[in-house]
Amino acid sequence: MKPRVPVVDGMFTEDAGPPALLGGRCPRCGSVFFPKQWSFCRNPHCDGGPLDDTPLSTRGRLWSWTDNRYAPPPPYPAGDSFEPYGVAAVELDAEQMIVLGQLARGTDIGRLQLGQEMELVVEPLFEDDDAVHTVWKWRAGSVTG
Amino acid sequence: MSDVQILGVGMHPWGKWGRNFAEYAVVAARAALADAGLTLGDVQFLAAGNTMRNGYPGYVAGSTIAQALGWSGIPVSSSYAACASGAVALDAARARIEAGKADVALVVGADTAPKGFFGPLPGDRPEDPDWLRFRLLGATNPTYFGLYARRRMERFGATAKDFAAVKVKNSRHGASNPNARYRKVFTEDEIAESPVVAEPLRLVDICATSDGAAAVVLTSAEFAARQSDRRPVTVAAVSTVTPTYPNTDLDLPDIATDSGVGAPPPARPFRDAIAHVAYEEAGLGPEDLSCAEVYDLSTALELDWYENIGLCGPGEAEALLHSGATTLGGRVPVNPSGGLACFGEAIPAQALAQVCEIVTQLRGDAGERQVEDATVGLAINQGLFGHGSCVIVTR
Numbered sequence: 284m285k286p287r288v289p290v291v292d293g294m295f296t297e298d299a300g301p302p303a304l305l306g307g308r309c310p311r312c313g314s315v316f317f318p319k320q321w322s323f324c325r326n327p328h329c330d331g332g333p334l335d336d337t338p339l340s341t342r343g344r345l346w347s348w349t350d351n352r353y354a355p356p357p358p359y360p361a362g363d364s365f366e367p368y369g370v371a372a373v374e375l376d377a378e379q380m381i382v383l384g385q386l387a388r389g390t391d392i393g394r395l396q397l398g399q400e401m402e403l404v405v406e407p408l409f410e411d412d413d414a415v416h417t418v419w420k421w422r423a424g425s426v427t428g
Numbered sequence: 429m430s431d432v433q434i435l436g437v438g439m440h441p442w443g444k445w446g447r448n449f450a451e452y453a454v455v456a457a458r459a460a461l462a463d464a465g466l467t468l469g470d471v472q473f474l475a476a477g478n479t480m481r482n483g484y485p486g487y488v489a490g491s492t493i494a495q496a497l498g499w500s501g502i503p504v505s506s507s508y509a510a511c512a513s514g515a516v517a518l519d520a521a522r523a524r525i526e527a528g529k530a531d532v533a534l535v536v537g538a539d540t541a542p543k544g545f546f547g548p549l550p551g552d553r554p555e556d557p558d559w560l561r562f563r564l565l566g567a568t569n570p571t572y573f574g575l576y577a578r579r580r581m582e583r584f585g586a587t588a589k590d591f592a593a594v595k596v597k598n599s600r601h602g603a604s605n606p607n608a609r610y611r612k613v614f615t616e617d618e619i620a621e622s623p624v625v626a627e628p629l630r631l632v633d634i635c636a637t638s639d640g641a642a643a644v645v646l647t648s649a650e651f652a653a654r655q656s657d658r659r660p661v662t663v664a665a666v667s668t669v670t671p672t673y674p675n676t677d678l679d680l681p682d683i684a685t686d687s688g689v690g691a692p693p694p695a696r697p698f699r700d701a702i703a704h705v706a707y708e709e710a711g712l713g714p715e716d717l718s719c720a721e722v723y724d725l726s727t728a729l730e731l732d733w734y735e736n737i738g739l740c741g742p743g744e745a746e747a748l749l750h751s752g753a754t755t756l757g758g759r760v761p762v763n764p765s766g767g768l769a770c771f772g773e774a775i776p777a778q779a780l781a782q783v784c785e786i787v788t789q790l791r792g793d794a795g796e797r798q799v800e801d802a803t804v805g806l807a808i809n810q811g812l813f814g815h816g817s818c819v820i821v822t823r
Contacts, residue, residue: 290564291554291682312690314674318683320555326690327673344502346678347582349574349626355566356547356557369564372575372678379688383575385565391626397582418564 290360290408290416294318296338301404303341304382304419307334315339315378339382341403342424343373346381348395360409360416371421375402387422400424432522433652433660434821435645436464440538441638442609442771449482452641453489456777457497460643465658468497471645472530474504475521477537477776479511480549489776493536510750510811511723512668514642514779515819519666521646531651535793537777538641543570546637558681558812565683569725570634572680572798574626577728581628584743586731590750591633592619594727595692595769597755602766603625604796607781609638610770633727638772639672642780644787656806659823664804665709667818671698680812699736701806702816707738710820714738717760718802719789720823721782723809734762737808759797764789779817782807790823 289295295304307319311331314324317339324331350369354361369386386392387404402419408418438459440452453476461467476493479486486492490504509516514537521533536749545568548558561567595614602608614632623628652660671679672694674686679698696704707713714737722733731745739760740748748754754762765771765785768778786805789796808818 291560294564303633309690314685314690318557318560320557323688325673325686328691346581349578349628351566351568351571351626352624353545355547355562355568355571358548358552358563360563361566368566370567370571370575373577377656377689379674379684380676382684383565383567383678384683408714417451 285410286414287417288414290418295405295419299407300418301341302403303338304403306337306339308337310335315380317380317382340375340377343375343382343401345395345397345399345401346372346374346393348372348386350392364411371401373421384419384421387420390423395423429524430526430663431649432525432663433647433658434663434787435647435652435655436460436462436466437787438463438643439607439781439784440641441607442774445639447639449479449486449538449540449641450492451704452639453493453498453536455642455801456538456643457493457534457536458504460645463612464645465643465655466532468500470532471500471534472502472532473521473524474502475517475533475535476504476506477517477780478506478508479776480508481542487719489538493538493689509668509815509817510813511773511775511778511809512811512815512817513776515666515809515817516668516784516815518646518780518819519668522663522666525646525648531648533646534643535780536641536643537780539774539776540639541637548683557683559679561683561778568681569680570626570629570740572678573634573726573729574629575678576732577629577661577726578627580728580731584746584748586728587762588628589616590731590746591629591727593749594730595619596771597749598724598767601764601797602770605766605770608766608770609636609772615630628755629726629728636772637757638774640771640774640777640781642777642784644780644783659791661787661821663708664712664822665706665820667702667706667709667819669702669705669816669818670814672701675814679814682718698736698816699732699810702810702818703737703806706806706818706820710822712804712820715791716804717806719761719786719799719805721763721765721767721785721805721807724763724769725773727769730762730767733808737806750756754799756799764794764799772817779807779809782809783819783821786821790821
């Protein structure tokens with residue numbers, strides 16, 4: 284079996300329990316950054332030190348959604364047989380931030396509702412000779428709206 | 429409020445011409461100088477908006493255009509602020525004049541755009557948010573426009589018919605504009621047949637990518653006063669603000685917003701702040717506007733802008749649109765040029781094209797698309813990576 288490797292290293296973890304995005308948290312003000320991108324806190328009201336690596340909430344509320352009906356340009360690995368797919372913007376309560384992700388395979392976007400619970404999953408994005416390349420996606424949970 | 433004047437404007441028509449961007453720049457610059465009654469020898473400073481997709485000459489657009497016009501020894505600046513590049517270049521020129529370092533400045537933006545979706549610059553660059561959004565999500569610009577449009581539908585009950593009405597309006601406005609790329613008048617039925625690109629948006633809801641150029645001649649008030657045969661208008665405000673932390677609004681090209689945990693929310697969201705800062709400088713408000721050019725990257729975004737610039741409250745844009753207030757002949761026509769719907773986007777030229785339209789309206793030179801007795805116009809847009817752009821022009 285081919286190994287599963289993230290499309291981009293270090294953005295999520297599957298090591299401990301359910302998959303989670305990996306961000307940076309300021310030890311002083313608690314601000315969270317995703318991707319972590321830089322080593323320092325970007326809150327101008329804070330002089331906090333180096334960010335701690337932190338998993339983000341694995342559930343959030345659906346803020347908006349859309350889909351891509353046409354193949355995006357490189358570096359998106361659209362391949363030869365492009366299938367349209369959904370994209371979601373999900374609001375994380377604890378972090379007070381919105382995080383984008385593809386919608387999990389098989390999501391019927393016609394049934395989505397604003398504010399419904401969404402759950403982070405990891406799915407293949409593409410496969411080549413060496414590996415299955417994975418990315419995080421949002422899967423629709425129960426409708427709470 | 430500044431007293432820097434606009435003495436001349438010029439454009440190269442928008443299209444997909446396939447020539448070098450400097451070719452368009454020279455046409456627009458010469459037209460603006462002729463309109464001002466000046467020659468290159470009068471220009472003491474040249475400010476240009478850069479283009480990212482035309483190699484090194486595009487990154488140094490100021491000198492590329494100076495060379496194309498014929499070196500005249502003047503200092504240049506080259507600015508990049510994505511869609512806001514033209515306004516940032518204009519701000520640089522205005523500051524130069526206000527500082528007394530120049531009486532006459534030429535501001536130019538020109539682009540040659542690739543076909544189809546804009547992609548990131550080449551290379552394997554996981555630290556570049558513009559690369560990441562394409563690599564991980566395939567999040568094109570229309571993907572974001574789709575998210576904003578769906579959000580508007582869910583929050584305010586907007587419908588695809590409302591979005592189509594924006595397209596119908598703008599297509600009618602632009603039909604007589606000689607610089608517009610698309611001059612076809614659309615009906616709702618034709619829009620409904622257009623393929624969906626990013627639900628709920630159809631191809632004709634989303635602006636194309638275009639070639640084009642726009643140029644503006646700025647002068648000091650003293651210099652303008654000596655040109656008795658010209659019709660200068662005043663640059664009442666230029667706002668080139670960035671977001672205030674925490675920016676919890678979804679913004680291109682980021683895949684996540686700031687976190688609201690560690691700091692109080694800003695006084696106003698980013699897009700509202702872009703207009704607010706301009707109104708403050710001009711000492712004017714939305715009730716003073718004769719017309720506005722807003723950045724309709726999608727039809728739905730035009731409705732968002734009505735609220736951002738204070739023409740109406742949140743959720744009221746659809747009613748304002750259907751009242752006819754923003755249509756030519758209404759209280760405050762929006763995108764009398766036809767907007768991006770009729771132009772498509774020539775990135776570093778677009779903010780200047782908006783200013784050219786406002787100047788044309790204030791002078792009464794807009795022909796069939798003329799806004800009656802226009803005295804105050806606002807042009808606003810937003811460039812990715814946190815660039816605001818708003819220019820208010822008065823006569």
